[in-house]
Amino acid sequence: MTTPLAGYLLVAALLFAIGLAGALVRRNAILVLIGIELMLNAANLNLIAFWRFGPHPELLTGMMFAIFSIAVAAAEAAVGLGLVISIYRHTNSTDLDKMNRMKG
Amino acid sequence: MSPIFYILAALTIGGGLAAVLLKNLVHAALATTVAFAGLALLYLELDAQFAGFAQILVYIGAVAILIVFAILLTRGSDVPKDGVFSRTWAVGLVIAAAVFAVLAWAVLESLRAVPQQAAVPAVTVDDIGNALVGRYVLPLEIVGLLLTAATIGAVIVAMHEKERPKS
Numbered sequence: 021m022t023t024p025l026a027g028y029l030l031v032a033a034l035l036f037a038i039g040l041a042g043a044l045v046r047r048n049a050i051l052v053l054i055g056i057e058l059m060l061n062a063a064n065l066n067l068i069a070f071w072r073f074g075p076h077p078e079l080l081t082g083m084m085f086a087i088f089s090i091a092v093a094a095a096e097a098a099v100g101l102g103l104v105i106s107i108y109r110h111t112n113s114t115d116l117d118k119m120n121r122m123k124g
Numbered sequence: 125m126s127p128i129f130y131i132l133a134a135l136t137i138g139g140g141l142a143a144v145l146l147k148n149l150v151h152a153a154l155a156t157t158v159a160f161a162g163l164a165l166l167y168l169e170l171d172a173q174f175a176g177f178a179q180i181l182v183y184i185g186a187v188a189i190l191i192v193f194a195i196l197l198t199r200g201s202d203v204p205k206d207g208v209f210s211r212t213w214a215v216g217l218v219i220a221a222a223v224f225a226v227l228a229w230a231v232l233e234s235l236r237a238v239p240q241q242a243a244v245p246a247v248t249v250d251d252i253g254n255a256l257v258g259r260y261v262l263p264l265e266i267v268g269l270l271l272t273a274a275t276i277g278a279v280i281v282a283m284h285e286k287e288r289p290k291s
Contacts, residue, residue: 037224044216077245095274102278
């Protein structure tokens, strides 16, 4: 039987691996962004779990890190999806395998 | 380990797997929302109420809607005929499995070192607010600046370029 913290860490590791697989395996740019979001969320789960079971929860360190990470992830999603829409306007596709040049 | 934890973990992992595996992008976005909700419930289970509700507001309320908008704007809901997986999918799968193996090995090897059962932390939203405007006020300002810059940048990047005057 594992400890509660190890259970949360294993769930976070599995979610991170799923997000990584999604970012590496899928061809659609939006799905790759979804994979990146899943990876960020897995890291947040780690932070919150360590905050909850760590030695000094009243210092709020892990909690604050997770809250700031959520804010940065929101900014990342906005810019990433803006880029996807901009690329779609150029190439009429969101297929990453077809994006093989850097010149617009 | 409570049975609630197992239910929430299964919900989160199932949502994540469905998001990665489903062919239809709209279904994948909905599965992502399920994963986000499962994570928010896991935060609540970890006595982090503020982070749980922030997760619901930011991810389910904003990011999921943004993803659905992007899918509809790029007509991504049609399933492509030549498959949804990349040509190098086997390599990606191997890398992901290796990463999970290393992470799980590290967690299971350090079982004795990690802290055991701890008391429920007595942290209220009051404390979080005081910390945000006290000790963490500089990061808070920087995040505000970052969000402003990111919003303006996203609008500029996604703006139509055709209306640009000829120079």
